[in-house]
Amino acid sequence: xxxxxxxxxxxxxxxxxxxxxxxxxxxxxxxxxxxxxxxxxxxxxxxxxxxxxxxxxxxxxxxxxxxxxxxxxxxxxxxxxxxxxxxxxxxxxxxxxxxxxxxxxxxxxxxxxxxxxxxxxxxxxxxxxxxxxxxxxxxxxxxxxxxxxxxxxxxxxxxxxxxxxxxxxxxxxxxxxxxxxxxxxxxxxxxxxxxxxxxxxxxxxxxxxxxxxxxxxxxxxxxxxxxxxxxxxxxxxxxxxxxxxxxxxxxxxxxxxxxxxxxxxxxxxxxxxxxxxxxxxxxxxxxxxxxxxxxxxxxxxxxxxxxxxxxxxxxxxxxxxxxxxxxxxxxxxxxxxxxxxxxxxxxxxxxxxxxxxxxxxxxxxxxxxxxxxxxxxxxxxxxxxxx
Ligand code: PMP
Ligand code: GLN
Numbered sequence: 001x002x003x004x005x006x007x008x009x010x011x012x013x014x015x016x017x018x019x020x021x022x023x024x025x026x027x028x029x030x031x032x033x034x035x036x037x038x039x040x041x042x043x044x045x046x047x048x049x050x051x052x053x054x055x056x057x058x059x060x061x062x063x064x065x066x067x068x069x070x071x072x073x074x075x076x077x078x079x080x081x082x083x084x085x086x087x088x089x090x091x092x093x094x095x096x097x098x099x100x101x102x103x104x105x106x107x108x109x110x111x112x113x114x115x116x117x118x119x120x121x122x123x124x125x126x127x128x129x130x131x132x133x134x135x136x137x138x139x140x141x142x143x144x145x146x147x148x149x150x151x152x153x154x155x156x157x158x159x160x161x162x163x164x165x166x167x168x169x170x171x172x173x174x175x176x177x178x179x180x181x182x183x184x185x186x187x188x189x190x191x192x193x194x195x196x197x198x199x200x201x202x203x204x205x206x207x208x209x210x211x212x213x214x215x216x217x218x219x220x221x222x223x224x225x226x227x228x229x230x231x232x233x234x235x236x237x238x239x240x241x242x243x244x245x246x247x248x249x250x251x252x253x254x255x256x257x258x259x260x261x262x263x264x265x266x267x268x269x270x271x272x273x274x275x276x277x278x279x280x281x282x283x284x285x286x287x288x289x290x291x292x293x294x295x296x297x298x299x300x301x302x303x304x305x306x307x308x309x310x311x312x313x314x315x316x317x318x319x320x321x322x323x324x325x326x327x328x329x330x331x332x333x334x335x336x337x338x339x340x341x342x343x344x345x346x347x348x349x350x351x352x353x354x355x356x357x358x359x360x361x362x363x364x365x366x367x368x369x370x371x372x373x374x375x376x377x378x379x380x381x382x383x384x385x386x387x
Contacts (some may be wrong), residue, residue, distance in 0.1 A: 017352035040235035048272035064092025071274035088248040095240035099227040106257040108133040112161035119351030144173035149183035168201035173312020203284035233284040290363035301377025316367040326387035341383035
C-alpha cells in the first residue's frame with residue numbers, strides 16, 4: 001500500500017533533525033543546528049510566567065494578541081520607518097516556519113513557479129512542493145555568494161508567481177545590499193510578482209553591513225510579505241512565535257491559510273514577545289556584538305584546522321569548503337566528523353537543487369558559547385580531518 005501522499009515525494013527528512021540526532025547519539029558537540037545554548041532575556045521569561053499565571057491560556061484572536069501586533073508594528077517603525085496597521089497588516093504566526101508555509105499555500109497555485117535563492121532554507125523546498133509550486137533556484141555562488149541579477153532575471157518566466165527571498169541569508173551569511181535588492185525590486189515590478197522575504201536574521205548583521213528590508217524600497221511595500229520571528233533575535237528558538245507584515249491584501253491571504261493550519265498561535269508567549277520587542281529592544285544588538293566575537297573565534301579556529309571559512313556578513317552560520325581536505329562530499333564528511341573529532345556540522349548540499357554546487361560545502365553555527373566554540377575548534381585542530 002502506498003501510504004505517503006505524492007506531495008511529499010522526494011522531500012528528505014530535515015537535515016537539522018538528522019544531524020542533531022547524530023550529535024545526541026554520539027555525544028558530539030553540536031555546531032550544526034542553529035539554536036543558541038543560552039536563553040534570551042530573563043525579563044521576557046518572567047513575562048511569559050506572568051501571562052501563564054494570569055490566565056492568558058485560551059485561544060488568542062486569529063491574527064494574534066493585540067498587544068503583540070501593536071508591538072510588531074512599533075518594531076517595524078522603530079527600525080525601518082514602516083508603519084503596518086496592527087489590525088490589518090500584521091499577523092502572528094507559529095514561528096516564521098508557519099509564516100513560510102501559510103504564505104506559500106496562500107499565494108501559489110499548482111504549476112506556479114517560485115524563484116528562490118539557492119542554497120535555500122530547507123522548509124522552502126518542502127513547502128513550495130506541498131503547495132504544488134515549481135522551484136526555480138537562483139544560485140548564490142562561492143566565493144562571495146552575491147546575488148547575480150542576470151541569473152534572477154533568467155529564472156523568471158511567464159509562470160512565475162512569487163520570489164522567495166532570505167536576507168540575511170542562511171546558510172551563506174550574505175546580507176543583500178541595497179543595489180542587489182533594487183535589482184530584485186525591478187524584476188518584481190516588471191513581472192508583477194509578489195515577494196515573500198524571510199528576514200529572521202534581521203538583527204544579526206556584522207559591522208560594515210546593513211540589513212535593508214525589501215519592503216522599504218520604492219514600490220515594494222504593496223507587493224512584499226515580510227516574515228520574521230523572535231527565535232533568532234531574542235534567543236528563544238523554542239518559542240516558535242513569528243510574524244508577517246505587509247499590505248492588508250497579502251497579510252489577509254496569509255491569514256486565510258494560517259487559520260486552517262493552526263487556527264491561532266499559542267496565547268501565553270505572545271504578551272511576553274511583545275515585552276521582548278518593546279522593553280528589550282536593545283537586546284538583539286547586544287547579542288549581535290557578542291556573536292561578532294564568536295564568529296571570529298570560529299572562523300579563525302576553522303582555519304587552524306585546515307578549513308578556511310567564508311566570513312559571514314550576517315546570521316550565525318559560516319560555510320567552509322572541505323574539498324581542500326580531500327573530501328569530495330560534505331555529507332560523508334559530516335557523518336565521519338563525530339568519530340573523527342567529536343563535532344557535528346551540517347552538510348550544505350541539503351539546501352541545493354543542484355547538489356554538485358553544494359556538495360563540498362559544510363555549515364557551522366556560532367550561536368554557541370565561546371567555551372563550546374573554543375572546545376569545538378580545539379577538537380577539530382587536534383583531529384585528522386583528511387579524507
Ligand atoms: N527561516 C530561516 C532562514 C531560518 O534559518 C529559520 C530557522 N529558525 C526559520 C526561517 C524558522 O524560524 P522559526 O524558528 O521562527 O520558525
Ligand atoms: N534555522 C535553524 C538552522 O538553520 C534551525 C531550524 C530548524 O531546526 N528547522 O539551523
